[in-house]
Amino acid sequence: MIDYQSILNAIYNNVVQDEDKGQIANYIPELANVNKDSFGIHLQLISGGAYSVGDSEKKFSIQSISKVLSLALAISKVGTDIWNRLDVEPSGNPFNHLSLLELEKGIPRNPFINSGAIVIADILVSLLENPKTDFLEYVRDITGDANIDYNYKVALSEKQTGFNNYAAANLLKSFNNLNNHVDDVLDFYFHQCSLEMTCAQLTKAFYVFANKGNCMLQKTRLTKSQAKRINAIMLTCGFYDEAGEFAFEVGLPGKSGVGGGIVALLPNEFIISVWAPGLNERGNSKLGMQALEQFTTLTNQSIF
Amino acid sequence: MIDYQSILNAIYNNVVQDEDKGQIANYIPELANVNKDSFGIHLQLISGGAYSVGDSEKKFSIQSISKVLSLALAISKVGTDIWNRLDVEPSGNPFNHLSLLELEKGIPRNPFINSGAIVIADILVSLLENPKTDFLEYVRDITGDANIDYNYKVALSEKQTGFNNYAAANLLKSFNNLNNHVDDVLDFYFHQCSLEMTCAQLTKAFYVFANKGNCMLQKTRLTKSQAKRINAIMLTCGFYDEAGEFAFEVGLPGKSGVGGGIVALLPNEFIISVWAPGLNERGNSKLGMQALEQFTTLTNQSIF
Amino acid sequence: MIDYQSILNAIYNNVVQDEDKGQIANYIPELANVNKDSFGIHLQLISGGAYSVGDSEKKFSIQSISKVLSLALAISKVGTDIWNRLDVEPSGNPFNHLSLLELEKGIPRNPFINSGAIVIADILVSLLENPKTDFLEYVRDITGDANIDYNYKVALSEKQTGFNNYAAANLLKSFNNLNNHVDDVLDFYFHQCSLEMTCAQLTKAFYVFANKGNCMLQKTRLTKSQAKRINAIMLTCGFYDEAGEFAFEVGLPGKSGVGGGIVALLPNEFIISVWAPGLNERGNSKLGMQALEQFTTLTNQSIF
Amino acid sequence: MIDYQSILNAIYNNVVQDEDKGQIANYIPELANVNKDSFGIHLQLISGGAYSVGDSEKKFSIQSISKVLSLALAISKVGTDIWNRLDVEPSGNPFNHLSLLELEKGIPRNPFINSGAIVIADILVSLLENPKTDFLEYVRDITGDANIDYNYKVALSEKQTGFNNYAAANLLKSFNNLNNHVDDVLDFYFHQCSLEMTCAQLTKAFYVFANKGNCMLQKTRLTKSQAKRINAIMLTCGFYDEAGEFAFEVGLPGKSGVGGGIVALLPNEFIISVWAPGLNERGNSKLGMQALEQFTTLTNQSIF
Structure with missing residues (x-):
């Protein structure tokens, strides 16, 4: 049995020490006004549990x-x-x-x-x-x-x-x-x-893709095949020109936004979201990418 | 002494026989409503003479x-x-x-x-x-x-x-x-x-470039150097991706428009304009290109 | 329990009826001399079973x-x-x-x-x-x-x-x-x-990637992480400019060759290879792509 | 009457003072071993005169x-x-x-x-x-x-x-x-x-293009039309991605080489060649470009 809370805590402690937190998107004032030190993770298991660390209940622009x-x-x-x-x-x-x-x-x-x-x-x-x-x-x-x-x-x-x-x-x-x-x-x-969500809300919104098309409230919103195909597109196209890198390092379907959010999922297992507003050179959350790499390494879980 | 009128007549007789007159630009109705058989040339010498043939006094969209x-x-x-x-x-x-x-x-x-x-x-x-x-x-x-x-x-x-x-x-x-x-x-x-001109007006408008910056009424509107440089840009960039071809076949600075007009000039010598609304594949007047090739071949005049 | 043999048979009967078998690669005579009607599938389960249909024991150029x-x-x-x-x-x-x-x-x-x-x-x-x-x-x-x-x-x-x-x-x-x-x-x-293999050999060669780095003879040839990452690259880059389409339609890591072979795998579950020498416009086996789409649809198995 | 020798002297004095002489092509040792301070001009008039300054009799790689x-x-x-x-x-x-x-x-x-x-x-x-x-x-x-x-x-x-x-x-x-x-x-x-020439030889080699196809010894080596068309290509394509700039600033057909040579010509009038081995960012002789700009400005001669 994996101790998810300890893993999230370890990632948190690890990642927040990184001095280079990337660049906050500043092309509109509303995005630029965010605290660069913000960092949160939320993990939602399909089997029912949920874990979080840091600013997982703060709203951000999901872009x-x-x-x-x-x-x-x-x-x-x-x-x-x-x-x-x-x-x-x-x-x-x-x-x-x-x-x-x-x-x-x-x-x-x-x-x-x-x-x-x-x-x-x-x-x-x-x-x-x-x-x-x-x-x-x-x-x-x-x-x-x-x-x-x-x-x-x-x-x-x-x-x-x-x-x-x-x-x-x-x-x-x-x-x-x-x-x-x-x-x-x-x-x-x-x-x-411009939609705003917290990390916790974001994992709930993406529950439908990890759960064969059935949403958080167990209502069918997509066919199994539609959910599968959307996951495939997330894997191949979800991270701009860093999609291959994310598949390679993390190995999960996911999607990022310039607000610093990333959500990723393992079908039938879990949905995880991270928020850290500083971006790397390719426009993805710098600490968010690191956190997810560590998560799949530590839990040894990926689609591959 | 070159007999310009005979040359224009010869070109006219030659070119109007071409069955394939190209495609009229049809992306806006006003351009499409033009008679495909229209064809005119006007030649204005810096030394004073002027010659024309065909629809040289009909207005068209110079684009x-x-x-x-x-x-x-x-x-x-x-x-x-x-x-x-x-x-x-x-x-x-x-x-x-x-x-x-x-x-x-x-x-x-x-x-x-x-x-x-x-x-x-x-x-x-x-x-x-x-x-x-x-x-x-x-x-x-x-x-x-x-x-x-x-x-x-x-x-x-x-x-x-x-x-x-x-x-x-x-x-x-x-x-x-x-x-x-x-x-x-x-x-x-x-x-x-959307400016409209006749072939005759077009040669007058471009007189300033052939005449060292002095316009038709002999008023200085550009420095000599400015006129020279605009001519250089016309030669290298005046015909979309057919600029090299025009320099190669015709050898004059010039500019075309999707209305089917072309104007070209030999500095200190003449300005010539042609109008034939059918375009070739690269968006330049099909018969207009032919007419100008014939003109420089028959008169043996080009900047090269 | 899935009846793999019946599924392979159904795919075989279905696919071989397609009149348009694509184009055989003809840039070298050796590839062009192949029988266009060739078609074989081999499926190797990690749990031990193996199934095949058609020309699964004929050698082809894996390219x-x-x-x-x-x-x-x-x-x-x-x-x-x-x-x-x-x-x-x-x-x-x-x-x-x-x-x-x-x-x-x-x-x-x-x-x-x-x-x-x-x-x-x-x-x-x-x-x-x-x-x-x-x-x-x-x-x-x-x-x-x-x-x-x-x-x-x-x-x-x-x-x-x-x-x-x-x-x-x-x-x-x-x-x-x-x-x-x-x-x-x-x-x-x-x-x-120029390596040549049969469909059966090809599934054995790729066993190492589906089996966490341990090859057919259970010797460790890659770390778990290396195997995972190679699978990720297969998914995102394995099919030229049809990689997204394959992920979308099939949902498995895999690789194709201009000899008409395709091999794909579900980590920890199976390796499947198909051979049909006619290629589609993007250089992948036309019937092979169809066969794999049908396989994942009928078995309901993919990484997504 | 233009005093060409004084003009060449003035250009020489002007240009050699430029501290930034550009970069010598160093991808092969033979090109790199050249004295960066080398600078020569040779001017050959079609009417017969010839003028030179600096290292006009030193051989260089015309590339x-x-x-x-x-x-x-x-x-x-x-x-x-x-x-x-x-x-x-x-x-x-x-x-x-x-x-x-x-x-x-x-x-x-x-x-x-x-x-x-x-x-x-x-x-x-x-x-x-x-x-x-x-x-x-x-x-x-x-x-x-x-x-x-x-x-x-x-x-x-x-x-x-x-x-x-x-x-x-x-x-x-x-x-x-x-x-x-x-x-x-x-x-x-x-x-x-790898051909080597001096500035003086280079102007003689290009005499044929300035003289309607008749070479230095007045033998016909190209038709008039062929010479004209080669001049047109020199103008539109002679300077890599700086062709437009050269036409704009100098206004003559010409060609450059990474050995630091440039030759340019005014049909029926003259051929001029410059050699200065340091190149600008676009691979053309830095001082050579400057020298030719000054030449056409001072003599007021160009095809436009």
């Missing part, structure tokens, strides 16, 4: 991690047809590169690069009656937590400064791969990315 | 040819400082590629690719009190023709469908290489591109 | 599948130092592209693209006393089968026509990422790729 | 400048058919990039990037009975100087270290755009590049 949730909602509503408009291959490039999108004529490489997530946002804007409200409702539902909400200041900041996303959306539109107005799609997208 | 005029105005006002924000190297790529712009961190390769022309538009929006009015005034002034005007329907169409240009402008802004609002810069840019 | 074996030998001898000379990120590009190698200054993206495998070959040429003999010995050892051998005619053909590999090796050398002579490294590399 | 001479010989023998195997567009990339060659399926952008010059070398190897001897004969003939020779040590050094050129030649061969053996073509190519 790109939300792309997995929007993908899940789109897949649950549209099924495999969404793959007509985007692919599932790793990008092999930093997360904001438009070059590949142009080269591949407006078909994003996968749903976790910005252009791919914008296509998913476009699909949801077409499908949902009240996109922002309905998506928030979905996230609260699968998480089983009605307190989850957008951070409207973060969303507004992104709207005012997210020129690269405007570039991506317009490029998609020039290739006829965006059905709604750029402004409408990005308004939804910026709100989606 | 990208306007980029030379906006560059000239920017250079005459700002001088060499504009080169801090863009380069003068051939792009070696089709005219709308954003990849290179991203790779080179928001510094456009040259002022004749769309992103480069948008930077020039941004400079003019900053400099001019009433950008659209003042630029039109400048064009009328160097041409010595108060009848030149924008086509507001064409400008509006571009505004509604020019998603690739919105992508480029937002990408520039994400790299801090656009000072004004995207919408303001593009409003100016789309009007600039 | 790029050999890259996993050379990587394993290099890692077992050198350890993590090999990662100074190459990376573990998916390439996102077809298998023979030199562009990325040039852009990334001679550091191959991963050990399964040709340039990466050539770096591994260079490492082995430096380490091994008799590279070709010693490597063959290693493969026979982990497989527990002394009958495995190179196909010298295939190796010779590659030597005479593998210009793209000569280009890659010279480019590596120009970036100081090749220590031995190009000809020596490629001689080894072409022999390595 | 890539030889590509113009091999192109001239190939064109004079094969005519326009050579353009089936390469293009005439500027590359917009550093001189040794293979990426573009791969992207464009083995068709080099132009004859002055290495891959293009290697295709020209392949053409000459096929055409000439004794390629190295016959080419040397051609160069001596157009220059009217039997003392010009290869530097066999330089050629040998290139052979031993020119891995990037081996990569390019093999990549060309993989695309079926090289008819002869890689080693044979590169042996010719490395000798061609």
Whole structure:
């Protein structure tokens, strides 16, 4: 029997001593105002137990991690047809590169690069009656937590400064791969990315992927096959151009965000989330990556 | 003494027989509504004579040819400082590629690719009190023709469908290489591109470049050195990814537009413009390219 | 209890009916001379059972599948130092592209693209006393089968026509990422790729990766961590630019070769190999991919 | 009447004071052993006069400048058919990039990037009975100087270290755009590049391009049209990724080499060559570029 609490404590003590905590994302003031020393982990077992250490109950901006949730909602509503408009291959490039999108004529490489997530946002804007409200409702539902909400200041900041996303959306539109107005799609997208959660909430939100499509409250929200495939995309595409490294060092499907959060999971076993706002050079939480490497090394658990 | 009129007539008879007239640009209705059989040439000698054949007095949309005029105005006002924000190297790529712009961190390769022309538009929006009015005034002034005007329907169409240009402008802004609002810069840019001229007017507008910076009315609008350098950019960058081919086959500085116009010049000797709306695969007037090749072959005149 | 034999039979009957069997690799005569209708599967359980169907005992050229074996030998001898000379990120590009190698200054993206495998070959040429003999010995050892051998005619053909590999090796050398002579490294590399195995032999060769580093004869040939990491690279990089698709559709670490072989595995559970020489557009066995998709769907087994 | 000698003297005095003389090419010892302070200019007028300053009579390795001479010989023998195997567009990339060659399926952008010059070398190897001897004969003939020779040590050094050129030649061969053996073509190519000339000899060698195809001894070696077209390629492609800059600042067709030589010409007027071995960041002679800018500014002569 693994003593998870001791392992989390050991990781905590180990990691917080690192003097180089990486760089906090500062492209919008709301993200920059975070305490660089924040660090929390939450571990949720499918078998029922839960463990945590540090700032695991503090809210942070989940940013790109939300792309997995929007993908899940789109897949649950549209099924495999969404793959007509985007692919599932790793990008092999930093997360904001438009070059590949142009080269591949407006078909994003996968749903976790910005252009791919914008296509998913476009699909949801077409499908949902009240996109922002309905998506928030979905996230609260699968998480089983009605307190989850957008951070409207973060969303507004992104709207005012997210020129690269405007570039991506317009490029998609020039290739006829965006059905709604750029402004409408990005308004939804910026709100989606502004979602705030604690580490504990994040593990609950991702329970559905580790549990064959059945969410925290044991309601079926995805088919087994859909959950499996979303896990596969997380593994191959979840960490920008560090996806191979994460698979290699950690060996779990997961997703990171520039807010410093990372969530990862072992199907049928557990979901673990880490938050440490300082980023490494490739835009992933520096201490978060270290913590997860140590976790899979110490517990000897991975999909491989 | 060269018999220019006979040469123009010969080219006309030769070229209009070509059954494959290329494809008319159809991305906006106003450009698509043009008669595919239109064909005109106008030749203006610096020594004073002028010759023409065909539809040389019909107005057409000069589109990208306007980029030379906006560059000239920017250079005459700002001088060499504009080169801090863009380069003068051939792009070696089709005219709308954003990849290179991203790779080179928001510094456009040259002022004749769309992103480069948008930077020039941004400079003019900053400099001019009433950008659209003042630029039109400048064009009328160097041409010595108060009848030149924008086509507001064409400008509006571009505004509604020019998603690739919105992508480029937002990408520039994400790299801090656009000072004004995207919408303001593009409003100016789309009007600039909507300028309409006849072949005869176009040669007058480009007189200033062939005449050491002195315009049709002999007023100095550029220094000798500025005119020379603009000619150099036309030669190396004036024809999208067919610039080398044009230098090789024709051997004159020039500029083309998707409206089917081409203007070229031999410094101190002449300016020649051709209009034939069907484009070749690289976006340049198919018959226009042929006509100019024949012209320099028959007259044995080129900068080389 | 899963009835594996019935499942293999069902897949066989299903797949062989497909009229479009893909294209046989024809760049060397030895590969082109294969019967297009060949089709075999072999399944080896870690718990002991083995099942097969079709041409599972016919030898074929394993080609790029050999890259996993050379990587394993290099890692077992050198350890993590090999990662100074190459990376573990998916390439996102077809298998023979030199562009990325040039852009990334001679550091191959991963050990399964040709340039990466050539770096591994260079490492082995430096380490091994008799590279070709010693490597063959290693493969026979982990497989527990002394009958495995190179196909010298295939190796010779590659030597005479593998210009793209000569280009890659010279480019590596120009970036100081090749220590031995190009000809020596490629001689080894072409022999390595010419290895011939049956489906049954192939599952035995890959037993070590599914069994925590212990080979078929239960001798430890890799640490648990090394085996895990090689599996991770297979998952993210094992199928050229179809790696994401394979993870998504099949959900197993694996590796393909242009000879039409594919081997995949579920750690601690099984190794499965398929051979069908016709390739799809991305260079992977067309029927092999289908067979493995059906296998994981019917058995409901994957790492996700 | 321009006082050319005073102008050359003024340039000399001006330029030699620059403390930053650039970096000498050091990838082969023979090139590195040159005195960094060397500086010479030679000017040859078509009307007959000749002027020089500094080390204009010292031999140096002309390197890539030889590509113009091999192109001239190939064109004079094969005519326009050579353009089936390469293009005439500027590359917009550093001189040794293979990426573009791969992207464009083995068709080099132009004859002055290495891959293009290697295709020209392949053409000459096929055409000439004794390629190295016959080419040397051609160069001596157009220059009217039997003392010009290869530097066999330089050629040998290139052979031993020119891995990037081996990569390019093999990549060309993989695309079926090289008819002869890689080693044979590169042996010719490395000798061609090892040609040594003084500034004075270099202007004589390029006389044929400035004089409508008639060489120094007034023998016709190219048609007028061929000479014109070679000049056009020099202008658009003669300076790696600084071609636009050279056209912009200098405004003459020309060609540079990593030995620090530059030759440029004004058709029907003059040929000028400069030698200063220190290179700028883009691989062109640093002081040489400055000298030519000053020359065209002071004499007010350019093709534009």
